[in-house]
Amino acid sequence: MNKSYFLGALSLCFMAATAVAKPSDQTIQLKIVETSDVHGFFFPYDFIENTPLEGTLARVNTYMKKQHELYGNRVLLIDNGDILQGQPTCYWSNYVMPQDENIAASIINYMGYDAETVGNHDVETGHAVYDKWIREVRCPMLGANIVKADTKVPYVKPYAICERTIGTGKSTQTVRVAILGMITPTIPCWLNVELYQGLEFQEMVACAKHWIQVIKEKEKADIIVGLFHSGLNGGICLPSPFNSNETLLEDASGQVAQQVEGFDAIFFGHDHMVHNMRLKNPAGQEVVCVDPSCYAMNVAEVTFNLTYRNKKLIKKEMEGNIVSMGNVAIDEQLVAHFQPQIDQIKQYVGRKIGTFTRAAYTRDSYFGPSAFTDFIHELQLRITGADISFNAPLSFDSSIKQGDVTVADMFKLYRFENKLYVLKLSGKEIKGHLEMSYDLWVNTMKSANDHLLLLNDKSYGDQQRQGFQNYTFNFDSAAGIEYEVDVTKPNGQKLHILRMADGTPFDENKYYKVVMNSYRGNGGGELLIRGAGIPKDSLDSRIVYRSELDLRYYLMQEIERMGVVTPKAGKNWQFVPKEWTEPAALRDRKLLFGDENQEMR
Numbered sequence: 001m002n003k004s005y006f007l008g009a010l011s012l013c014f015m016a017a018t019a020v021a022k023p024s025d026q027t028i029q030l031k032i033v034e035t036s037d038v039h040g041f042f043f044p045y046d047f048i049e050n051t052p053l054e055g056t057l058a059r060v061n062t063y064m065k066k067q068h069e070l071y072g073n074r075v076l077l078i079d080n081g082d083i084l085q086g087q088p089t090c091y092w093s094n095y096v097m098p099q100d101e102n103i104a105a106s107i108i109n110y111m112g113y114d115a116e117t118v119g120n121h122d123v124e125t126g127h128a129v130y131d132k133w134i135r136e137v138r139c140p141m142l143g144a145n146i147v148k149a150d151t152k153v154p155y156v157k158p159y160a161i162c163e164r165t166i167g168t169g170k171s172t173q174t175v176r177v178a179i180l181g182m183i184t185p186t187i188p189c190w191l192n193v194e195l196y197q198g199l200e201f202q203e204m205v206a207c208a209k210h211w212i213q214v215i216k217e218k219e220k221a222d223i224i225v226g227l228f229h230s231g232l233n234g235g236i237c238l239p240s241p242f243n244s245n246e247t248l249l250e251d252a253s254g255q256v257a258q259q260v261e262g263f264d265a266i267f268f269g270h271d272h273m274v275h276n277m278r279l280k281n282p283a284g285q286e287v288v289c290v291d292p293s294c295y296a297m298n299v300a301e302v303t304f305n306l307t308y309r310n311k312k313l314i315k316k317e318m319e320g321n322i323v324s325m326g327n328v329a330i331d332e333q334l335v336a337h338f339q340p341q342i343d344q345i346k347q348y349v350g351r352k353i354g355t356f357t358r359a360a361y362t363r364d365s366y367f368g369p370s371a372f373t374d375f376i377h378e379l380q381l382r383i384t385g386a387d388i389s390f391n392a393p394l395s396f397d398s399s400i401k402q403g404d405v406t407v408a409d410m411f412k413l414y415r416f417e418n419k420l421y422v423l424k425l426s427g428k429e430i431k432g433h434l435e436m437s438y439d440l441w442v443n444t445m446k447s448a449n450d451h452l453l454l455l456n457d458k459s460y461g462d463q464q465r466q467g468f469q470n471y472t473f474n475f476d477s478a479a480g481i482e483y484e485v486d487v488t489k490p491n492g493q494k495l496h497i498l499r500m501a502d503g504t505p506f507d508e509n510k511y512y513k514v515v516m517n518s519y520r521g522n523g524g525g526e527l528l529i530r531g532a533g534i535p536k537d538s539l540d541s542r543i544v545y546r547s548e549l550d551l552r553y554y555l556m557q558e559i560e561r562m563g564v565v566t567p568k569a570g571k572n573w574q575f576v577p578k579e580w581t582e583p584a585a586l587r588d589r590k591l592l593f594g595d596e597n598q599e600m601r
Helices: 003-021 057-071 088-096 103-111 127-136 204-218 253-259 332-337 339-349 362-366 371-384 407-413 427-441 524-531 536-542 551-562 578-593
Strands: 025-035 075-079 115-117 146-148 159-166 173-183 199-201 223-229 234-239 247-251 265-268 274-280 286-292 298-309 312-324 352-356 388-391 403-406 419-426 477-479 481-486 495-500 511-517 543-550 573-576
Touching (some): 025 057, 025 159, 025 173, 025 223, 025 286, 057 075, 057 103, 057 332, 088 103, 088 339, 088 407, 103 127, 103 332, 115 173, 115 223, 173 204, 204 223, 204 253, 223 253, 223 298, 247 253, 253 265, 253 274, 253 286, 286 298, 339 407, 352 551, 362 578, 371 388, 371 407, 371 419, 371 477, 371 511, 371 551, 407 551, 419 536, 419 551, 427 477, 427 481, 427 495, 427 511, 427 524, 477 481, 536 543, 543 551
Parallel strands (some): 025 075, 265 286, 388 511
Antiparallel strands (some): 146 199, 159 173, 234 247, 352 403, 388 477, 419 543, 481 495
């Protein structure tokens, strides 16, 4: 036989055998889309400001309809909690019309979400509200590290399995997606135990390691993702009140990605910031980590390209993306479906409760005594009979205009459903609390050209900082005392308390009744813990009064009783030296708000 013929024939046989043995590969593209920290931004209407809203789930639903057109059943929609507080929509549903299905459940069901987690602001509504909401939501409600105190069994499902069968006939492929949900565990820093009675919150890294192992052993998932209501890193850190061997970190999604092997992607939130990054796990594999920020202004999504050979997954590629809802059209069909509820909420928030003879602005609160903040101080002292009041601006830049005041304005005056607390504090503790507040708030000026406020150029896009270095809702001022804040002094030495407001001496060794909101009274912002130096486990013993209902309710009652209100700034404290601070305040005000003139009081 001719040698070249023989070699050619042998080559053809080998090629034919290879062609028969080589399986056909199948690549499937699947997308997971996340919303987070929606805070009641369901409809494209701001019930507080009586104006159109950007973002909202009404636009997300339009976007999802398009995704379903493109991907069919190869797209999943998940939500990351903090949905039960924010717009009056939530308050109306949680407390005014609790007998109806919670509107946060109704819209999740309408949009066909595949899974949802519980957020800390959801827990803040109390058992009666969130237990009912959990029952009403038709998709799996997740929270692996929310456990029953007596059995340590998860209170809701730890994870969900979503299956998608793709293709037809012999070419079908079933893709299994495991979604592990967790919540930020530092809830005891913000909420009274009655709101989560019978529950504990576990440290996230250890919890994730346990449940990842369970999922790997039992579920044979093609994709494993985290859905965490916890920011990237940092925040509050405290010893666990539930387990002496654990330390709880508020924002731990980054830690989980880097310390727990097995996640393909982590969808997170809570910090109201946009993130799209890749972090490496202990095996050196990249984990896609995405966070859409808040108010349904964006969605975060991860697209998976999955390659199968003989029904076995052999290759997996992932790409994260943040998609703005800014140019997405409103889903008018969704709006029409919920129009009866929208009309009822508009009627509720439009009710007149009083009249303001002059306007009040939160932006004034950063530069000294303000009509906005001091009006709350005045009402807190009047309602409780306390000696001293603590309060911070809860909205970065809001106002109540001159004229009729409605229920909607109460959500500007007081944004969250905090309760009213009175605590027994020594004069030294009061000073320490305020020292920390102003250290978070104001700069240490070295010259007349320095900033008055402690600003950060990188935080202008951060919904919770807006150009400040720290959260503005921790900028407590006080009423009931007269004091100066010397911005030339170092941190911890800026505050000089002159006297009580009635002219009597202020005594650092005397105990006073101090009114504040429940967030602060439970340790929120750590001003009482790190500033006043009161151990977290001692705070409860200091509380001498807790209101039954939320603070907004009592403020509303008081305004209705007064009828006509003239909010005005007090004169009980000031920044010094004034020859530095007054020009610096004008510069910083223009930088933050675009105007130089503080409201004339």
